[in-house]
Amino acid sequence: MTVNDDSFTNWKNREETAEAMIPIIGKLHRERDVTVLLHSRSLVNKSVVSILKTHRFARQIAGEELSVTETMPFLRALTTLDLGPSQIDIGMLAATHKADDRGLSVEEFTAQAVAGATGSNKIERSEGRDVVLYGFGRIGRLVARLLIEKAGSGNGLRLRAIVVRGGGEQDIVKRASLLRRDSIHGQFQGTITVDEANSTIVANGNAIRVIYANDPGEVDYTAYGIKNAILIDNTGKWRDRAGLSLHLRPGIDKVVLTAPGKGDVPNVVHGVNHDTVKPDERILSCASCxxxxxxxxxxxxxxxxxxxxxxxxxxxxxxxxxxxxxxxxxxxxxxxxxxxxxxxxxxxxxxxxxxxxxxxxxxxxxxxxxxxxxxxxxxxxxxxxxxxxxxxxxxxxxxxxxxxxxxxxxxxxxxxxxxxxxxxxxxxxxxxxxxxxxxxxxxxxxxxxxxxxxxxxSCQVIRVVQHVSGVEYPTFPAPAA
The missing domain is CATH 3.30.360.10 (Dihydrodipicolinate Reductase; domain 2)
Known part of the structure; x- marks a missing residue:
């Protein structure tokens, strides 16, 4: 057998392993609200090639090759555990197990590393939190894509409505088309249909009401069945507390701005100061990109x-x-x-x-x-x-x-x-x-x-929204302090 034949056989074997990973990752996500990561990159809804490329990329950052044959045992070990909602990094599990000198099996090591997400330690699955997008431009549409992507488990954040100014004939059709295709970020991963009669865009089964309004004061969100929602203002029209407070209408609990806030509006960078946000804070900014x-x-x-x-x-x-x-x-x-x-x-x-x-x-x-x-x-x-x-x-x-x-x-x-x-x-x-x-x-x-x-x-915005809405799940193994 030639070197080329060896390489191709190795690729086919890894391809087969990656194929076997997909249903396990999907089932953990849908049934237990567990997001499987590889060095902080989600593997949920990823293709075979994408999973293999993500493993290959580990060489760029960790300095050495990471194979699906190394991470698959840890993924299988997760299926034997009584897991609660969490994010679990199988790349980190493989790396830390390799450095561990206690002689633990993969199953024993995994059970200890994710103990905070199992048994009596696991947190309850969230009932979900309504989200409203005010504005549907570049950031608004990408945030929408992320919200739809993360709705797979049926828990967490639920995009319920988009508020825009009326744009004339076939407005909703054109907005749905902009969500479906993007010149920079490519095609939407899934299906999108439009119900013009009910002013609704249905994306991967998520019914999103399109509300037309020229001013925040025109909308009563409870009339659309929306309650206790997080409103994400993507317009940047209002940046101080007085202006953003206009969004605090019936059905809206908190307002998150996707631009730098002015005055006493907290500017939050997830990972740095998100844990300083007071529970009763109703208005905050995600600062700038x-x-x-x-x-x-x-x-x-x-x-x-x-x-x-x-x-x-x-x-x-x-x-x-x-x-x-x-x-x-x-x-x-x-x-x-x-x-x-x-x-x-x-x-x-x-x-x-x-x-x-x-x-x-x-x-x-x-x-x-x-x-x-x-x-x-x-x-x-x-x-x-x-x-x-x-x-x-x-x-x-x-x-x-x-x-x-x-x-x-x-x-x-x-x-x-x-x-x-x-x-x-x-x-x-x-x-x-x-x-x-x-x-x-x-x-x-x-x-x-x-x-x-x-x-x-937009990913940072989603992380902030998850945090303030109480649906940000812990990551295991826990990062070093």
């Missing part, structure tokens, strides 16, 4: 090395706030053609750091350049550290943070030498550390942080 990209790695660096001062330069994709061709705009430079120019503009991300990291004493400044790409941006974080470090030390530290720390859902890590912006379309992390671009000299460190400013940010 750039704030979400820089605050987690900034916190990680400050925790380990101390940060005395810093500057962030964002090279940001263009957005709907800019013009396609030169035209009037309230901002001086954003009126110039977005697809044809690099446009110097302002960013509030640096000043927003203080809200998310109040204990950080370092002064952080920032600026931004919009560039002619439709999605994925990069933040260049230039830090003066409180102590000197080597490039290898910082790389090892950030790799470990991305794998085992409480920030592993926010910070990803890539060592591919030829990585470019389009490689990160669809990333679910708040930011991705580019190992090849990292520069460290003495007490100066420069981090290059990629981020999908649409999808990665």
């Amino acid at each position: 750039t704030t979400n990209a820089i605050v987690p790695p900034l916190k990680a660096m400050d925790d380990e090395y101390g940060v005395l001062r810093g500057h962030v330069e964002t090279v940001h994709s263009f957005t709907n706030d800019q013009n396609l061709l030169d035209n009037y705009h309230k901002s001086e430079r954003r009126g110039r053609s977005a697809p044809l120019n690099m446009v110097i503009t302002e960013t509030g991300a640096a000043s927003a750091v203080a809200k998310a990291l109040p204990d950080l004493k370092a002064r952080i400044t920032g600026s931004s350049i919009r560039v002619p790409v439709p999605d994925v941006s990069i933040a260049i974080l230039n830090l003066q550290l409180a102590r000197e470090a080597s490039r290898e030390e910082v790389l090892d530290y950030l790799r470990d943070v991305s794998l085992t720390s409480p920030l592993r859902r926010q910070i990803d890590f890539i060592s591919a030498p030829d990585a470019v912006s389009s490689d990160f379309i669809g990333s679910r992390h708040a930011s991705i550390v580019d190992a090849g671009a990292l520069k460290v000299e003495g007490d100066n460190a420069i981090l290059y942080l990629w981020y999908d400013n649409e999808f990665g940010y």
